[in-house]
Amino acid sequence: MSRLWFSLLIVAATSSFTRAQNETTGSADYCCTILASNPLVGERVTFPGQSAYNESVASYFDIKSRLTPNCIVGPESSAEVATIVKALTADSGSEPCQFAIRSGGHTPYIGASNIENGITIDLQHLNATTYDAATKLASIGPGARWRSVYHTLESLGVMVIGGRDASVGVGGLITGGGISYYSYRYGLACDNVVNFEVVLADGRVVNANKDSNADLYTALKGGNNNFGIITRFDMQTFVNEGMWGGLVSYPASTISAQFKALTNFIKNIDTDTNAAAIVMQMFSTQAGNNSLVVNSYAYTKPTVRPAAYDEFLAVQGNISDSMSLQNMSGVVGEFDGAPSFRVYFGTLSFANDIRVLEKASELYNNVLAKLQAEATGNWIAYALYQPLPPQYTKDSASRGGNILGLERFTDAFIVYQPYLSWEGSEQDALFQSQGAYLVDEIKQFAASIGATVEYLYLNYADITQDPLASYGKENVKKLKAVGSKYDPSGVFQNLVPGGFKLSNVKI
Incomplete structure (x- = not known):
């Protein structure tokens, strides 16, 4: 028998053994073995039970996202990321290696940046x-x-x-x-x-x-x-000039006055380019079962109580006020801390119309009543309202453009986000259905009065929504052309199930 023939027999036997092993242990385990045995990235691979693995899983914002991949790999350079991608996409004769990509792990739907029966590439290093x-x-x-x-x-x-x-x-x-x-x-x-x-x-x-x-x-x-x-x-x-910002809370009974102030703030948003505001309805079982309005004001100059907020600050009866001169790190710290809860985000956009805001508040109160009657344990319900004016993208084209399609809108509109968090997987259907109820009912009402804005802010969207489609047909075509050019084999469509996929866009 020639050495060549003998070598071919060995290769064939090894391949058969590999396929048999793969069928027994699963392709994800096989893919983890491929990574762990790679001399360039093997030491970056961790497995269930190891402290680095456990810490990574436990650090996701949403408990629902704390899945258990077969292994986690934490690259420390772009070269290591390239090695990992090459290893996971190599044609090895096994089943394809599915993987997730994690940045901060803040998106709260299952599988956005983590995976079961696959590998998570954790970019935290x-x-x-x-x-x-x-x-x-x-x-x-x-x-x-x-x-x-x-x-x-x-x-x-x-x-x-x-x-x-x-x-x-x-x-x-x-x-x-x-x-x-x-x-x-x-x-x-x-x-x-x-x-x-x-x-x-x-x-x-x-x-x-x-x-x-x-x-x-x-x-x-x-x-x-x-x-x-x-x-x-x-x-x-x-x-960095510093800023004036923080949170001011009010009784829930002030919501109509807050909405009036918000609509006027948006109508006059061109008069002061430094002012930003978010109006938030809030209920928390951990805050005495109280309904509140909590507003975020951020003025991007070190100016105390600028005139842009006069109508908001004239609302009487505020309960707390953390406004102060501080840096951005201090202002964002007031939103810090992932609750050890399960989380729902959804989103919707509509015209700056107080009728939609009042309807949204009515529907929010319906949700509170249902949750107070049926939910158990600790839970929180937010509804966020914030402006998105055309000035946010006025310089986009000169900077190479983006794919969001916001140039279609000549008037400022409102981005809405229901944000629910709760304890216990047995309550997932209840809370997620109530989040969807808010989005669907507000959308229907906005449509009925001609106040619809067809844009979904991707960072707030639920997996049941289609934010990429909301960018418009022409931009979806551009996205798909770029995908075909830079990823012709569809790696990021087929092997990375998390995220909003071009292949799923309904347009």
Whole structure:
């Protein structure tokens, strides 16, 4: 027998053994073995029972998202991410290796950034924030949380456009658009990215910016996780002047006055580019079973009680007031802390019409009544109302554009978010149905009076919604063309089930 023939027999036998092993242990275990045996990334792989694995799973914002992948791999460089992607997409004769991509792990629907029977790529070690004074750019890892970003940059006298919750991850916020307190002045977070470093489906590490891979650059600004794994965001900075901000709480009985103040604030939003406001209805069993209105005010100059908030601040009977001169890290800290609860987000947009706001409040009270009658344990119910004016994207085109389709809207509108959290998996159907009820009923009412706005903010959307479709047909076509160009084999459509997939867009 020749040496060649003998070698072929060995290969065939080994392949048969591998397939048999794969059938016994499952393809995910086999894929974990592939990673663990790779000399370049093997030490980054952790398994159930190991402390690093357990800490990663326990750190997800939503308890429902704390799935148990077969293994977790935590790369520490873009080269390691590329090695992992190549290993997981190699044609090994086994079943395909499915995987999830985690930045901050804040999206609260099952499977968004974690996976059962697969591998989770946890980017939390890619969390550095550095600043180049010559270019005035901040380079930020996708696994960083916004509190750490702000702390680093504030010490250097600069700031970037980022999230309004300290614990939110950088990667998810930016690829969903990214609303900021500074957005009127400087635009959305995604439009402040000068360059993305991206690992593509074939393992190549590329830069996407206005001059290189420009179509990918545009698509990443709102396109979620459909094109690759972003390993660095190079963001434009501006001088950090400090701000005046915090939370003011009021009795629930003031909601009509708050809505009147909000609609007027939005009508006059052009008069002061520094002012941002969010009106929130809130009920918490942990806060004495009280219904409240909690407003977030953030003025992006160090000015106390600016005139932009006069109508809000004239509302009588406030219960608490944390407004003060502080940095962004302090303001976002008031939204910090993931409850050890199960969470529902949903979203909707509608015109700046007080009739819709009043209807939304009526429906919110219906939900409170049902939950007070049927829910057990501790739970919280929020309804958030915030403006999205056209000025947020006025400079987008000159910066390479984004894919959100917001240029269709010439008037400021309201982004709505029901945010419910609760204890116990047995209550999932109750709370999720009530969140969906709010979205559906408000949408129907808005449509009935011609106040519909066909845009869904991806970072608030539930998995049952279709935010990519809300960008408009032409932008969906652009997204799909970019997907076909940079991921022709559909790795991020087929092997990464989490996120809002282009392949599922109903348009």
